[in-house]
Structure formats: C-alpha cells, structure tokens
Amino acid sequence: MKVRFSFIYIFLFTTLIFSSCGSDDAEPELNLNGRGxxxxxxxxxxxxxxxxxxxxxxxxxxxxxxxxxGLSYYVSNFKLQRKDGGEYVIPQDSSYFLINAADKNSYEVRLENVPVGDYSGVSFVLGVDSARTVSSLEKRKGVLDIAAGQPGASMYSDANDGYTFLKLEGTSVSAASGKFEYQIKGFGGATARTVNNIKTINIPFTGTIASVTTTKSPEAHLLINILKIFDGSTRISIAGLPQAITPELTAPLASNYTTMFTLDHIHPTSSAH
Amino acid sequence: MLKTVKSIRDIIQQKFLVVPVLVLLTGAMWLMIMVGACTSEETVDPENKTPTPLAWRKPANFPDPVYDLNKNPLTVEGVELGKFLFYDGLLSRTNVIGCGTCHQQQSAFTHHGHELSHGVDDQLGKRNTPSIQNMAWNPLFFWDGGVRDMDFVPFNPIENPVEMGETVNHVLEKLRLTPDKSAKIPVDYPKMFKAAFGTPEITTERMMKAISQFMTTMVSAESRYDKFAIGDVTALSAQEKEGLILFRKNCSSCHEGELFTNYSFRNNGLAPLKYEDLGRFDVTRRESDRNLFKVPSLRNVSFTAPYMHDGRYKTLGEVLEHYTDKVVSSPTLDPAFIQSGGKTGLNLTDDEKESIIAFLRTLSDDNFIKNNAFSDPGIGNAF
Incomplete structure (x- = not known):
C-alpha cells in the first residue's frame, strides 16, 4: 500500500511537471465537449x-x-447564431481575417473550435472594430500587423484613420487619370472624430443550416458582389468619384457595400471548390 | 505530450508489478530527465542568456512619461538592437537612408542645414525633420500629430515614398537575411533579436519595440537650465534669468513646463508659402485645424536650426523677429498672437528678445549630443 502510494505520487508529480512544461503548446481543450x-x-x-x-x-x-x-477587405468579429436561439462568439483574437483577391488562400475563413451544433446564421464586421484599431502593437498580430499587405498595399494608414476596411483599385476610362481608388475606412477616430463606417453584416442561412460536428466542418459559400459598392443607397460613378480614401468621402461607399454579401450554399463538409 | 506520459505510466506499471523498488528509482530517474528537459533550454545553453534589464530613471524635474514601459521593459540588448536599427540604411528601399541620416546627433537628432530633408533618390520631404529627444513624454508624434504611440512612429518614415520609400514587411525580410557579408559591418540581426527578445524571430512588434527602447533612452535633461531647475541658482546668468522670466510671460502658454511644449497644435502666423501645408488638418480634416502644427519642444533649440515645420528660419533671432513683426492673420491664427487692439504678434523690445535667446541657449545639453550611447555604431550614413 505504501509502495502504491509512492508510485501514484511520482506519477502525479511527473504529470504535473509535464503539463507545466508543455503549457506553451496550447492544448487548452481537447475537444472534450465536442468542437469542430x-x-x-x-x-x-x-x-x-x-x-x-x-x-x-x-x-x-x-x-x-x-x-x-486590386481588392482586399477585412472581416472580423464573427458571431454564429445557433438554430436553438443562442449565439456563439468567436474568441476575439481568432476573429480577424483579410481577404485579398490576389491570394486564393485568403478566400477561406476557417472558424476553429466551434461548439458542435446547428447554426442558422452568421454576423461579422466588415473591417476592424475601433477597440482593436487603437490597441497597442501586442494586439496586432497576423493580418492586423501594421506591416500586413503586399508592398505598397498596406491596409493600415494612421492612428486616426486606422485600417482600411476595404480597398478597391482599378482602371477606367471614365476617370480623368485613368485610375480609380477606394479605401473605405473610418472607425470614429482616435485623436479627432471621423465618420464611423464600421458595418456589421448579417447573413441568415435561410432555408438551410450549418451542422458542425467533431468530424464534419460545414462550408458556407458566400458571394461578394462588388458592383454593390457603386450601387446601393447612393449610386456612385467613377467619373464623379475617382478617388476616395478618407472616412468622410468613403461613407456613401460604405453604406452601399453592406448589401454585397449573399449566401450561395452550404456544403455539409468543407472540400475543394 | 499526454501520449508520452501514458507510455511512462505503462513502463512504471510493469516495473511495479515486478520489483517495487525499481519503480521508485525509475520514477526518480524520469523525474530528473524531465526536469532537465524542461529547463535546459534556459540554463544550460550559454547562447540563451536572458536579456539584461536596463534601469531607466525619470529626470527629477520631469513629469511622468506617457509611454508605458511595462509593455516594453528596457533591456541592454533591446536598446542596443534599437540603436542598430535606428542607424541602419536597411530600413530604406535603397539600403542607404537610416533614421540617423536625417536625425543627426550633433543637431539633437535633427537635420542641420536642411530646411527639408532628402530621402531615397534625393527626394525632398515636405516638413523640417523634428528632433528625437524625450520621446517617452510625447502624447502625439510628428508635426501633425498623426501617430499617438511611439511603437508606430518608425512606420511613417519607412513607408513614406519620399523618406525611406520601403515597406515594413520588406525591411523585416531583409533583416532576416542578415548577416550580409558585403555590408560595411555585417550585422547579424537574428542573433541580436535573440539577445533582445529570447528567440531570433524578427517581427514588426519586436522591431518597433527595439527602436522604441532606444528612443526611450534618448533623454535630454542635463542642460544648464536643468541644473537651475533642480536648485542650482548660480547655473544661469542675470541675463538668462531675465530671459527666463520673459519666456514664461510670453512663450510658456505653448512652450510649457519642463519639456517646453504642451504638445498642442497651433497656427503661429507663418506667411503662406507656394505649397500650402495644411498641417493638423491632414489628420483631423477639421476646418479649425487648418495650418496648425504641433508646438515643438525647445530643448536643445540652439542645435536644431532651421526652425518651424518648413524650416524657413535659420536663426533664433529670425524666429523672435517672426513673433514680434511677421505674424500673419488668418482664420485659425492662435489667439495668443492677437493683441487687444487687433495687432498681431508679441510685444518685445530688442533687449528682451536677446534675453530670451540667451535663456533658450541654456536649454542646450552637450551631454545629449555627445553621449556615445546614442551615437552611430559605425553602420550609418549621414549627409
């Protein structure tokens, strides 16, 4: 009995050391309560x-x-609506994504460790919320790194204008210079008030659901129609607005672009396209 | 990890069934191995020294700094790395222009003799290089206050097409590829990042924090005025004391306190030039901010000529003459320059102006412009 006690003692102690040693590997939950x-x-x-x-x-x-x-935009602050009426909020630090039309890998936004269940809709912020926009460097990892973006295509502007939420650039004979450029931004301002162009996009999964299981990761296919940027509550012409890079000038574009997202379909499991 | 533990348990259990004593021995052995494995990375490898904390002291007559040192504790290695990054031309597209190219120590980290400074490909910037000193007290950076956290300051000159013309991303890539054997001094940045932050990983956060660490150490507080301020009444001459009294009466509503600025934005009545610089308006787009610029500190002002955001005045005499005779009225002119009769500018006699200038020269800190701790370690280019 005494020996058995020593053995258990040693075993527990070694396990303890092991777990403290390996804590950096971040295995907080081993999907014990069912996540996908x-x-x-x-x-x-x-x-x-x-x-x-x-x-x-x-x-x-x-x-x-x-x-x-060029087209790139941030989507962040994902919330999933449960079919039974609840809501699952993706942990803040894992909830920022940058879609870049030039990089196919960026088209896929994978929300990890979502509790198993049936989901009936999603909401997300098109852009970056104000809290994160005024945070210190430690909170700006990955796509929020102020150096993120292709050379010359950085999405961060400055303290008061923050991140560009959506950048659309192109050429058109309708623009006097032959080019048009929209950098939709504006979180309200840090040192001086600006227009707030932060928009939340709500997409109900009408007529369908996304069932997350421990083995099946459903994939919701969204279509983003950029024509809506020109044509929502205000019709924008390239000739009339060839360049808009301030919160004030881009406000009508931001009002328009809330309508550009639609759900196309949901695959029961994620796969190639 | 858990899998390994299970197998250990299996081993121990088998032994337990056979020879109980062996269990204890094996367990103890495993324990030692595991404790060793756990700590060896930090203690055994001589390459893995932890960074040496660097004590930072607030000058006695200064207020508390704005920069949060708890988020970026100074270390000897971090400051050293920051100094190399500050002077290294790698931060520019042409690999020639470093921060120290325009922020030169002998001019209190401004660009002496340049109204505006030349960046990559000899392109001219639109504003006079501001001094880098006492940065930890600065709530807003640059002439227009466009940046409010010191860790974000280097981003602007690096990505400005006429300054360093680079991207921060590409700078990080270049740093990761060092040491470059063809460089004047082949600096090994992965090694320096490891010394400063524990691992050789080079990230935006680490790069910016290292430069912030160096800039935090760039404190100027050893002028003759400072000796006077902390109690040595003999440190200033009679004329300089007279100048101080006049300065406090006429200038200190903006050039306030021990840092000689209240960090506000003002229009001080400079006559418009051909190219209008909107100043603070660029950031806020508020009409009331049109042509406003940040009040600069006057510490080391005798070293930082030329003066004003566009470097239009070469001497302190010209600056004082501006304030008495050349202040131009405009909708955003600061009320401090509008007298009761509607006349603009300040009322000062020539003698009074001379006394003020005599006082301003007591803000010179020779130790600051000569201190080797802030000097180019041999990798920079100054033009």
Missing part, C-alpha cells in the same frame, strides 16, 4: 461573374467600363 470547424468561403464576383483581376472589363450601374487591379 465552420468554414466560410468568400467568392468575389462582379454581378454574376467571378472577379478576375486586371484583364477583364466590367460595367457598373452608371454604365462605366472598369477593370479591377
């Missing part, structure tokens, strides 16, 4: 066509021809 992934795939479109950068000419509702040379 829910994936969103952001497919950028222009009207009914998939967006192709650089070489395809499109037309907006003002009848202006244009080509797109």
């Amino acid at each position: 992934d829910l994936v969103f795939y952001f497919d950028n479109t222009v009207g009914n066509e998939l967006l192709a950068l650089n070489n395809t000419t499109y037309k907006n509702s003002s009848g202006e021809s244009f080509r797109v040379t």
Whole structure:
C-alpha cells in the first residue's frame, strides 16, 4: 500500500511537471465537449461573374467600363447564431481575417473550435472594430500587423484613420487619370472624430443550416458582389468619384457595400471548390 | 505530450508489478530527465542568456512619461538592437537612408542645414525633420500629430515614398537575411533579436519595440537650465534669468513646463508659402485645424536650426523677429498672437528678445549630443 502510494505520487508529480512544461503548446481543450470547424468561403464576383483581376472589363450601374487591379477587405468579429436561439462568439483574437483577391488562400475563413451544433446564421464586421484599431502593437498580430499587405498595399494608414476596411483599385476610362481608388475606412477616430463606417453584416442561412460536428466542418459559400459598392443607397460613378480614401468621402461607399454579401450554399463538409 | 506520459505510466506499471523498488528509482530517474528537459533550454545553453534589464530613471524635474514601459521593459540588448536599427540604411528601399541620416546627433537628432530633408533618390520631404529627444513624454508624434504611440512612429518614415520609400514587411525580410557579408559591418540581426527578445524571430512588434527602447533612452535633461531647475541658482546668468522670466510671460502658454511644449497644435502666423501645408488638418480634416502644427519642444533649440515645420528660419533671432513683426492673420491664427487692439504678434523690445535667446541657449545639453550611447555604431550614413 505504501509502495502504491509512492508510485501514484511520482506519477502525479511527473504529470504535473509535464503539463507545466508543455503549457506553451496550447492544448487548452481537447475537444472534450465536442468542437469542430465552420468554414466560410468568400467568392468575389462582379454581378454574376467571378472577379478576375486586371484583364477583364466590367460595367457598373452608371454604365462605366472598369477593370479591377486590386481588392482586399477585412472581416472580423464573427458571431454564429445557433438554430436553438443562442449565439456563439468567436474568441476575439481568432476573429480577424483579410481577404485579398490576389491570394486564393485568403478566400477561406476557417472558424476553429466551434461548439458542435446547428447554426442558422452568421454576423461579422466588415473591417476592424475601433477597440482593436487603437490597441497597442501586442494586439496586432497576423493580418492586423501594421506591416500586413503586399508592398505598397498596406491596409493600415494612421492612428486616426486606422485600417482600411476595404480597398478597391482599378482602371477606367471614365476617370480623368485613368485610375480609380477606394479605401473605405473610418472607425470614429482616435485623436479627432471621423465618420464611423464600421458595418456589421448579417447573413441568415435561410432555408438551410450549418451542422458542425467533431468530424464534419460545414462550408458556407458566400458571394461578394462588388458592383454593390457603386450601387446601393447612393449610386456612385467613377467619373464623379475617382478617388476616395478618407472616412468622410468613403461613407456613401460604405453604406452601399453592406448589401454585397449573399449566401450561395452550404456544403455539409468543407472540400475543394 | 499526454501520449508520452501514458507510455511512462505503462513502463512504471510493469516495473511495479515486478520489483517495487525499481519503480521508485525509475520514477526518480524520469523525474530528473524531465526536469532537465524542461529547463535546459534556459540554463544550460550559454547562447540563451536572458536579456539584461536596463534601469531607466525619470529626470527629477520631469513629469511622468506617457509611454508605458511595462509593455516594453528596457533591456541592454533591446536598446542596443534599437540603436542598430535606428542607424541602419536597411530600413530604406535603397539600403542607404537610416533614421540617423536625417536625425543627426550633433543637431539633437535633427537635420542641420536642411530646411527639408532628402530621402531615397534625393527626394525632398515636405516638413523640417523634428528632433528625437524625450520621446517617452510625447502624447502625439510628428508635426501633425498623426501617430499617438511611439511603437508606430518608425512606420511613417519607412513607408513614406519620399523618406525611406520601403515597406515594413520588406525591411523585416531583409533583416532576416542578415548577416550580409558585403555590408560595411555585417550585422547579424537574428542573433541580436535573440539577445533582445529570447528567440531570433524578427517581427514588426519586436522591431518597433527595439527602436522604441532606444528612443526611450534618448533623454535630454542635463542642460544648464536643468541644473537651475533642480536648485542650482548660480547655473544661469542675470541675463538668462531675465530671459527666463520673459519666456514664461510670453512663450510658456505653448512652450510649457519642463519639456517646453504642451504638445498642442497651433497656427503661429507663418506667411503662406507656394505649397500650402495644411498641417493638423491632414489628420483631423477639421476646418479649425487648418495650418496648425504641433508646438515643438525647445530643448536643445540652439542645435536644431532651421526652425518651424518648413524650416524657413535659420536663426533664433529670425524666429523672435517672426513673433514680434511677421505674424500673419488668418482664420485659425492662435489667439495668443492677437493683441487687444487687433495687432498681431508679441510685444518685445530688442533687449528682451536677446534675453530670451540667451535663456533658450541654456536649454542646450552637450551631454545629449555627445553621449556615445546614442551615437552611430559605425553602420550609418549621414549627409
């Protein structure tokens, strides 16, 4: 009995050391209460066509021809609506994503460790919330790194304008310079008040559900129609607004773009496209 | 990890059934191995020294700093890394322009003789290089206050197309590829990052924090005025004391306190130039901020010529003459420059102006501009 006690003692002690030693490996929950992934795939479109950068000419509702040379936008602060009425909020630090039309890998937003269950909708912020925008460098990892973005295409501007929520750049004969550039931003300002262009997008999974299990990660396929940026509550023409990079100037674009997301379908399991 | 523990348990259990004494021995052995495995990375490897904390002291006559040192504790290795990054041309697109190229120590980290400074490809900036000193007290940075956290300051000059013309991303990539054997001094940045932060990983956060650490140490508080301020009444001459009294009466509503600025934004009545610089308006887009610029500290002002956001005045005499005779009225002109009769500017005699200038020269800190701790370690380019 005494020996058995020593053995247990040693075993517990070794386990203790092991767990303290390995705490950096971050295995907080071993999916014991049933968790899985829910994936969103952001497919950028222009009207009914998939967006192709650089070489395809499109037309907006003002009848202006244009080509797109760059499109990137943040989606953050994901919340999932449960079919039974509850809500699951993705942990803040894992809830920032940057979609870049030039990088297919960025189209997939994988929400990890979501509790098993049936989900009936999603909401997210198009852009970056104000709290994170004024936070210190330690809170700006990954896509929030102020150096994030391709060379010359950084999404961070400065303390008062914060991050660009959505950047759309292209060419058009309707613009005097031949180019148009929209950097939709504005979180309310840090040192001086600006327009607040933070928009929350709500997408109900009408007529369908996303069932997360420990083995199946459903994938919701979203279509993002960038024509809506020109055509929502205010019709924007490239000739009239070839460049808008301040919160004030981009406010009508931000009002328009809340309508550009629609749910296309949900795969029961995530797979190739 | 858990799998390993299970197998240990299996081993121990088997032994337990056979020879109980062996159980204890095996357990103890495992314990030792595991404790060793756990700590060896920190203690055994001589390459893995923890960074040496650096004590930082607030000058006796200064207020508390704004920068949160708890989030970025100074270390000897962190400050050293920050100094190398500060002077290294790698931070620019052409690998030539470092921070120290325009922020030169002998001019209290401004660009002497340059109204505006030249960046990559000799392009001219639009504003006079501000001094880098006492940064930890600064609530807002740059002439227009566009940045409010010191850790974000280097981002602006690095990504400004006419200053360093680079991207922070690319700077990080270049730093990761060091040492470059063809460099004047082949600095091994992964090694320096490891010394400063424990691992050789080079990230935005670490790079910015190292530069902030160095800039935090760049404190100027050893001028003759400071000796006077902490009790040595003989440190200033009669004329300088007279100048101090006049300064407090006429200038200290903006150049306030021991840092000689209240960090506010003001329009001090400079006549418009061909290219209008909107100043603070660029950041806030408020009409009331049109042509406002940050009140600069006057510490080391005798070293930091030329003066004003556009470097238009070469001497302190010209600056004082501006305030008495050249203040131009405009909708945002600071009320401090509007007299009761509607005349603009300050009322000062020539003698009074001379006394004020004599006082301003007592803000010179020779130790600050000569201290080797802040000097180029041999990697910089100054033009």
